[in-house]
Amino acid sequence: MTSSEQGPSVIYRACNLCEAICGLEITVENNKVITIKGDKDDPFSQGHICPKGTTLQDLQTDPDRLKRPVKKVNGAWVEISWDEAFDLAVDRLWDIGQKHGHNAVGIYLGNPNVHNYGALTHGSQFLRLLQSKNRFSATSVDQLPHQFTSYQMYGHQFLIPIPDIDHTDHMIIMGANPVVSNGSIMTVPNVKPRLENILKRGGKVIVIDPRRTETAKLATAHHFIKPGRDVVFLLAFLNHLFTENLVQTAHLSDHLDGFETIHGLIKDFPYGRVQDITGLSLDVIQSLAEEFAAQDKAVFYGRMGVSVTPYGALCQWLIQLINIATGNLDRVGGTLIPLPAVDLVGAGLVGRGGYGRWHSRVSNRPEVCGELSSSLMAEEILTEGAGQIKAMVLAAGNPVLSTPNGGQLEQAFGQLDFMLAIDFYINESSRFADLILPPTAPLEHNHYDVSFYGLSVSNVTRFNEKAITAEGGSLDDWEIYHELMVRYLKKLDVDKMPKKRGPERLIAVALTNGPYGRRRGKPEGLSLSKLKENPHGILLGDLHPLLTKRLKTKSGKITCAPDLLVADLDRLKGDLFTTPTKDTLLLIGRRDIRTNNSWSHNSRRLVKGKDRCVLLINPADLDRYGFEDGAQVSVKSRVGCVTLTAQASDDMMPGVISIPHGWGHDRKGVKMRIARAHGGVSVNDLTDEKIIDQLIGTAAVNGVEVSLCAPD
Ligand SMILES: Nc1nc2c(c(=O)[nH]1)N[C@H]1C(S)=C(S)[C@@H](COP(=O)(O)OP(=O)(O)OC[C@H]3O[C@@H](n4cnc5c(=O)[nH]c(N)nc54)[C@H](O)[C@@H]3O)O[C@H]1N2
Numbered sequence: 255m256t257s258s259e260q261g262p263s264v265i266y267r268a269c270n271l272c273e274a275i276c277g278l279e280i281t282v283e284n285n286k287v288i289t290i291k292g293d294k295d296d297p298f299s300q301g302h303i304c305p306k307g308t309t310l311q312d313l314q315t316d317p318d319r320l321k322r323p324v325k326k327v328n329g330a331w332v333e334i335s336w337d338e339a340f341d342l343a344v345d346r347l348w349d350i351g352q353k354h355g356h357n358a359v360g361i362y363l364g365n366p367n368v369h370n371y372g373a374l375t376h377g378s379q380f381l382r383l384l385q386s387k388n389r390f391s392a393t394s395v396d397q398l399p400h401q402f403t404s405y406q407m408y409g410h411q412f413l414i415p416i417p418d419i420d421h422t423d424h425m426i427i428m429g430a431n432p433v434v435s436n437g438s439i440m441t442v443p444n445v446k447p448r449l450e451n452i453l454k455r456g457g458k459v460i461v462i463d464p465r466r467t468e469t470a471k472l473a474t475a476h477h478f479i480k481p482g483r484d485v486v487f488l489l490a491f492l493n494h495l496f497t498e499n500l501v502q503t504a505h506l507s508d509h510l511d512g513f514e515t516i517h518g519l520i521k522d523f524p525y526g527r528v529q530d531i532t533g534l535s536l537d538v539i540q541s542l543a544e545e546f547a548a549q550d551k552a553v554f555y556g557r558m559g560v561s562v563t564p565y566g567a568l569c570q571w572l573i574q575l576i577n578i579a580t581g582n583l584d585r586v587g588g589t590l591i592p593l594p595a596v597d598l599v600g601a602g603l604v605g606r607g608g609y610g611r612w613h614s615r616v617s618n619r620p621e622v623c624g625e626l627s628s629s630l631m632a633e634e635i636l637t638e639g640a641g642q643i644k645a646m647v648l649a650a651g652n653p654v655l656s657t658p659n660g661g662q663l664e665q666a667f668g669q670l671d672f673m674l675a676i677d678f679y680i681n682e683s684s685r686f687a688d689l690i691l692p693p694t695a696p697l698e699h700n701h702y703d704v705s706f707y708g709l710s711v712s713n714v715t716r717f718n719e720k721a722i723t724a725e726g727g728s729l730d731d732w733e734i735y736h737e738l739m740v741r742y743l744k745k746l747d748v749d750k751m752p753k754k755r756g757p758e759r760l761i762a763v764a765l766t767n768g769p770y771g772r773r774r775g776k777p778e779g780l781s782l783s784k785l786k787e788n789p790h791g792i793l794l795g796d797l798h799p800l801l802t803k804r805l806k807t808k809s810g811k812i813t814c815a816p817d818l819l820v821a822d823l824d825r826l827k828g829d830l831f832t833t834p835t836k837d838t839l840l841l842i843g844r845r846d847i848r849t850n851n852s853w854s855h856n857s858r859r860l861v862k863g864k865d866r867c868v869l870l871i872n873p874a875d876l877d878r879y880g881f882e883d884g885a886q887v888s889v890k891s892r893v894g895c896v897t898l899t900a901q902a903s904d905d906m907m908p909g910v911i912s913i914p915h916g917w918g919h920d921r922k923g924v925k926m927r928i929a930r931a932h933g934g935v936s937v938n939d940l941t942d943e944k945i946i947d948q949l950i951g952t953a954a955v956n957g958v959e960v961s962l963c964a965p966d
């Protein structure tokens with residue numbers, strides 16, 4: 255060892271890759287990661303880790319990861335200095351905004367932003383300066399129905415009730431696969447044993463899913479459902495609670511506004527048609543409802559499979575109503591609201607939500623919770639006229655692979671005057687950029703989970719220092735945004751520049767002012783230094799009933815029948831209940847334990863082995879189409895066609911096929927060598943930007959009508 259080299263040290267840190275936020279134990283020597291393991295002393299995740307956690311090491315050493323800004327010159331990438339890059343970015347965005355108006359600069363924010371506190375704090379400050387109404391994000395291919403429903407019913411988009419998984423006796427899981435996804439809108443490291451514990455307590459886990467998933471396999475029971483039809487199941491379930499007098503709003507009774515109108519709104523649907531529509535008999539649904547109502551502690555939980563469908567908002571509303579009608583909302587063993595140490599909602603640090611405060615230019619579709627549907631992005635770029643998007647800022651996102659009709663978006667991105675990407679990869683989307691600003695890798699910056707402690711099944715807090723010091727010049731996301739902001743403010747002739755202060759300071763203030771803070775006459779209370787002294791994290795206790803005290807509605811009560819959702823029931827009457835169910839194949843998605851949306855495939859460990867980008871299909875359907883197991887098949891939708899290997903699986907509901915998202919890397923200009931060599935196809939070359947939830951614009955990437963044919 256030379257004098258400048260150090261012996262190994264151990265750093266504890268939360269994994270930033272998915273919502274489970276597992277504690278990691280990272281051994282570092284000479285600024286290099288030696289090992290990554292689960293942190294057994296983390297009071298929340300207790301040593302749990304999945305295969306992705308260890309591969310943060312691969313991301314750290316990936317030679318394809320950018321460390322310095324790159325500019326496209328005659329189609330080739332050229333490294334430039336940070337100064338030149340910041341000037342170029344702001345000059346171009348400013349000029350385009352001046353020439354064509356603020357809305358000519360569009361913004362797309364990807365999922366990793368919510369896992370990166372500096373991007374959240376400083377990104378929003380810079381992006382607000384751009385004053386563009388053309389703001390898009392992964393939210394509208396994801397959890398928008400949860401946010402919208404909470405905004406409508408509880409008065410704040412982030413007052414989202416979370417399943418009290420550790421205390422419930424009965425859990426219905428509709429359209430989620432937590433055993434693989436590790437939980438979502440439910441931060442729950444180590445979810446599998448927690449689900450198994452429900453069974454050990456003598457309780458039940460019931461899964462409703464068009465695929466017999468990994469979660470379904472450990473459940474008490476699994477029921478297939480036709481994709482996109484959950485809303486009908488939920489109506490029949492809720493209606494049965496009313497008709498059988500099983501409704502017991504219990505402790506909620508004084509807090510409900512409009513609940514008495516609900517039965518009248520839903521009782522006249524032609525429930526005789528339910529089996530036709532959903533594939534599940536009315537009897538089964540009714541007995542599930544009776545069983546649910548009979549439990550002391552039960553929770554109904556629905557996630558991606560119900561959210562990203564044409565009726566996602568209605569589904570999430572009905573799920574809230576079922577939990578209310580059975581007295582399980584805001585109750586131990588039902589659903590509860592976390593009380594995070596950095597309390598964004600309580601401190602008023604995030605907006606309540608909104609609807610229709612502005613509309614999209616081309617299709618006149620409403621803004622929802624501060625953004626427009628990502629399904630509208632391509633048309634806003636491609637359709638000429640005043641207000642057309644001419645430039646994009648793409649931050650931590652890969653919409654070509656993650657939003658519907660990726661092919662059309664490629665065409666749109668190809669004709670922009672300017673694109674700035676803030677990303678460390680040249681991937682399927684950022685390859686269209688003119689300039690890429692690469693932030694530090696996750697282990698190279700401090701970390702606090704601003705978002706996920708607010709969605710967590712226990713109250714918990716943890717601050718982590720960086721494990722590695724960045725080499726090669728990359729800056730943290732917040733530093734990038736700060737520099738952009740300073741230059742933009744100069745353009746605006748602002749004299750007083752914001753001080754360069756990192757997100758850590760904001761966390762320190764929010765912690766001490768927060769519900770557990772040192773300032774509240776509690777010298778033992780939380781402060782940033784206390785968190786730094788406890789790198790494994792501090793458990794702040796179980797969730798407890800709190801929602802009724804935190805409601806942000808004008809009436810101070812739960813709005814059970816919001817006008818927009820009630821009106822949307824009419825769409826259903828004129829839609830699912832009247833159109834005959836067609837005999838086409840319906841496409842759904844799939845996640846795999848070794849994937850993380852579109853950006854985990856440049857790690858050899860995560861792509862090795864059997865091809866995972868395959869089409870799963872029921873053997874009877876494969877036969878019906880005349881294909882052998884393992885054959886190459888082409889799948890066609892209105893917008894595109896992809897060819898991949900078909901794999902027969904009894905786990906698929908007849909009439910339904912499944913293709914995972916986040917693949918399709920073998921495209922010209924993608925500079926991720928391992929990912930390209932394991933390219934796969936993109937399911938979002940099949941999903942249709944025209945099929946959205948008409949109320950809030952969420953992309954319906956589940957339940958897409960497709961056909962199969964032999965490859966040309
Ligand atoms: N068909 C179908 N489509 C889907 C889904 C589905 O189930 N089916 N799921 C949807 C869901 S839930 C989601 S969340 C979206 C995800 O969609 P996106 O957020 O658009 O895409 P990601 O694949 O998460 O890409 C993240 C990008 O951020 C970069 N990145 C990672 N960390 C950082 C960082 O700290 N800073 C910066 N600046 N960049 C970073 C990565 O290099 C990568 O390019 O996909 C959605 N699309």
Ligand SMILES: Nc1nc2c(c(=O)[nH]1)N[C@H]1C(S)=C(S)[C@@H](COP(=O)(O)OP(=O)(O)OC[C@H]3O[C@@H](n4cnc5c(=O)[nH]c(N)nc54)[C@H](O)[C@@H]3O)O[C@H]1N2
Nearest residue numbers: 429431435438481482557558559845846847849850851956
């Ligand atoms: N390994 C891994 N983990 C991840 C991610 C990842 O890419 N890989 N991504 C992370 C992200 S960003 C998110 S948002 C979460 C998502 O977390 P989850 O929602 O738990 O994950 P999905 O696997 O998308 O689960 C959706 C389920 O819905 C089913 N489904 C599809 N269509 C329908 C339908 O119409 N009705 C019903 N009832 N079910 C349907 C699918 O078969 C699938 O089992 O996962 C996170 N965790």
Ligand code: SF4
Nearest residue numbers: 269272275276304307
């Ligand atoms: S489940 Fe895996 S990817 Fe998710 S936080 Fe834990 S280690 Fe990271």
Ligand SMILES: [Mo]
Nearest residue numbers: 365392396397
């Ligand atoms: Mo997501």
